[in-house]
Amino acid sequence: MTTRANAPSVSVLARRWLGENATFYLFAAPFAALTIVMGLWPIALSIQTSFTESYTALSPQPTYVGFANYIEVFGDPVFTKSAWLTLRYTVLAVVLNLVIALFYAMFLSSVLLSRGAWIFKLCCFLPVVTPDVAGYIVWKWMYSGDFGAVNAALTALGLPEFGGVSQVSTVTLAILIAEMWYHVGFYVVIFLANFAMLDRTLDEAAHLDKAGFWRKFTRVTLPQLRPAITINSIYALIQFLKTFTVVVVITKGGPGTATNFVSYYAYRQFDQAQYGTATAMATILFSVIMVLAFALYWYNQRRDWR
Amino acid sequence: MKLKALLAGTTLALGGSMAMAEELVIWHDLGDNGINWFAEAGEAFKKMHPDVTVKSVSFPTDQWYGKSIAALNTNTAPDLLYNNYERVIRVVDQTGKVMDLSDVFAGMADTGFLSEADLNVARYDGNMIILPVQRVQMGFGARKSWLEAVGEDFPETWEDVQRVSAKFIAEDPDGNGKDDTYGLALEAANPRDLIHMLDLYTFGAGLRHTLIDGAGEIVIDEPKHKQVLVEFLKTFTDYGYVSPDTVTHSFPEMYQVIEGGRAGMFRVGDWNVKKWDGADVLNGDFLVGEWPQHFDDVDNAVVIGGMRGVAVPDNAPNKDMAIEFAKFLLSVEAQQASLNNVGAAVRGDFALDGLSERRLVFAQPAHNLNAYDFPESVHAFYPELEADFHRELLEVLVDPQDDWGAYVDALAERMRAKRDSLK
Incomplete structure (x- = not known):
């Protein structure tokens, strides 16, 4: 007791x-x-x-094969090409999305746009809340070489037709545009939140010092947007390194292997029951994303933005 | 006491009936037609086995692979698997848990309708991995009204196809006043889609192999094979008989092109006809025949793309009853239901009244038939070799060559080198 x-x-x-x-x-x-x-x-x-033999991967006692799947993946020229395609696409997509989102947010936060800004905000954010598969199906129809709206409009304007997703030379641009439509609204919202917190007195001080637009933008505005740039760049990096849905819906990795990005290639391997190599690819992609995201975060935190 | 006795009796009765009742689950990829067929066959089976219910689940083909392999490897298998022979081979390869049905088949009395050729595409590695239930036939189809509009008959030769294609593209065969029609509907998005189409060109032309023969020799640069392969590649490129979007088309998109009335010639599988005879689809506005003839000295044919059959997992929950149902699928009743619902069967000893002329093409074949060679059942390395072949073809479709003959020669050499590295 x-x-x-x-x-x-x-x-x-x-x-x-x-x-x-x-x-x-x-x-x-x-x-x-x-x-x-x-x-x-x-x-x-x-x-x-990723360390198991594919055939036994889902059995109660899988056979472990060490790094054999990783060796196979790194020795696979299709994977190497796929990795480079993914990196190239990611760089393009991150830069394009953030630059456009930044200037769109500047436009929306401008005092000159006091009325009607909500319409533009709604237009750019609506795609973010639209189911991505549905949106990409519409883009696929729009790009159709047979009856697509894009070529119909170009033809009506007397412009040459756009190859869309049927040609290697235009497919990257085509899916970049479709993905930008879907993602850019999210980045705009983050930038807008940051714009709302800007110290206007710094802007006025720069104005009194007769700083031009570009100087004010790079020395006053941009440094204050560091939180939004950090969040958006890391999010975009993760987003575009994993690009998948747009490929599944619109291009299926083609034409040829022009959009056979790592996520899609791993999915195809998984689909063919190559579980070991598929998960090895996924693990490699996961590691690359982690390293790049942390590197980007570290860089954005350390960099002197002034 | 009375209440206790009543409860005990009820529990016993319920337990007894639950112990007797069995639900057989079968996984397939035949869609609604397959679901209807298995439902009808299940009802017929119930007459002999009143406590057995048959439930079928249809998956898209790609998902069927993954789910089947995963389920067999994790001892969560369904009672039966139903699919094409070559797809079951892959499940066998990756699980080793598909039952050898040789003894089951040997014990069946009524199997005389199956030929040795039929049985060959049921065996793999010395085992009978499926009971063959439906022959998979694929013919060449053309829109009847379009042919009439451009003043042509059903194309018999490759030259006919080329001429008709050009007319379908140029002469507005659907009469809608728009330049929106193509000669052929094909698919090329995924490797398997592309090679499937090449298989149809090749076997339809009467040749026996697409890439490699039984002895392991690469055949694509042999004159006749080379000619078919070059014409196939030119269909997508130089000739432009297909929509430019075809390089991103898989099965669903190809069907949209066919059913949406944008291409006049296409593949017709025996399972397509019932749907396409329907008023809301093609309304029977198509003719079916052999694939076009490429050579004077080789007969063209309708292609037998293999055999669909039923397999029993070693770890099926209700294995004995699953075997009984597998055997039942070869009965007259189940076969009649198969023909009615899916458009294919292996028996022919039942009524064919009321079938359209298009369905009779497959139900009562009066044309040449040429079957796939299934190199994966002969060469263990074939899937990897084929994967490389697919990639090469996918790449070249978007990079047209000036000299296709030289390209095929070089491709053949690369395939030989790959084969040697895989052996």
Whole structure:
């Protein structure tokens, strides 16, 4: 009885272990558990599968083959080409999306656009909340060489036809435009939030110092947009390195192998039950994304923006 | 006490009936037609096995592979798998858990309608991996009203196809006043799509191999093979008989082109005819025949793309009953239902009344038939070799060559080198 009476209560123990934030940790625990089960566990399983023989990957006792799948993937010229295509596309997409989003946000936050700004905001954000598959199906129809709206409009204007997704020379541009339509609204919203927090006195000071538009933009505005640029660039990098849906819906990796990006190639391998090599590709992509995202974050944090 | 006895009795009765009831689950990729067929066959099977219910689940073909392989490897298999022979081969290769049905087949009395050729495309690596249930036939189709509009008959030769294609493109055969029609509907988005079309050109022309023969020799630069392959590649490129978007078309897009009335000549599978006879689709406005003739001394044919059949996983939950249902699918009743719903069967000893002339082409074949060679069942390295071949063809479709003959010669050499590296 004496022992029971002197024993600390659960709440006291929890406070002792977790400190003063015990209540917070207790409330957060279910979500942490969910994150581990739903988020980290599949990643861990995927990495584990990448070290197994494909034929046995889903059996109760898979055969482990060490780095054989990784060696096979790095020796596969299709994967090498796919990796370069993915990187090239990512660079193009990140730069294009962020630049356009930045200037679009500048336009929307301009005092000259006091009326009607909500229409432009709505127009650019609507695609973000549209189901991506539905949006890309419409883009596919628009690009159709047979009855597409894009070529119909170009022809009506007396301009040459656009090769769209049927030609290697134009397919990258075609899916860049479709993806920009879908993603750019999100980046604009982040930039707009940052624009709302800008210190206008700095702008006025630069104006009094007779700084021109470009000088004000690069020395006053841009440094203050660092949080938005960091978030957007990291998000865009992750987004475009994983480009998948637009390829599945519109190009299926073609024409030829022109849009056979790593995510799609891994998916095709998975589809052919090559689980070992598919998950090895996915793990390589995951590692590249992690390294690049952290590098970008580190660079944006350290860089002197003034 | 009475209440307890009543409860005990009810529990026993329920438990007893639950123990007797069995649900056979079959996975296939035949869509609604297949679901209707299995439902009809299941009802007929129920007459002999009142406690057995048959439930079929249709997956898109790609998903069927992944799900089947995963399920067999994780001991969560369905009772039966239903698909094409070569697809079951891949499940066998990647699971090793498909039952050898040789003894089951040997014990069946009524199998005389199956030829040795039929049985050959049921065996793999010494085992009978499927009971063959439906021959897969694919003919060449052309829109009847379009042919009439341009003053042509059903194209018999490759020259006919070329001439008719040019007219379909230039002469507005659908009469809508727009320049929106093409000669042929093909598909080329995925490697398997492209090679499937090449198989049809090749076997339809009466040749016996697409890439490699039984002895392991690469055949694509042999004169006749080379001619067919070059014409196939030119169809997409130099000739422009297909929509430029075809390089991003898979099965669904190809069907949109056919059913949407944008191409006048196309593949017709035995399973397509019932749907296309329907008023809302092609309304029977098409003719079906052999694939075009390329050579005077080789007969063209309707292509037998293999055999669809039923396989029983080693780890099927209700294996004995699954075997019984597999055997039942070869009965007259189930075969009649198969023909009615899916458009294909292996038996012919039942009524064919009421079938359209297009369905009779497959149900009562009076034309040449030429079957796939299934090199994957002979050469273990074939899938990898074929994957390389696909990639080469996909690349060249968007990079047309000035000298296609020289390209095929060089491609053949690359395939030989690849074959040697894989052996």
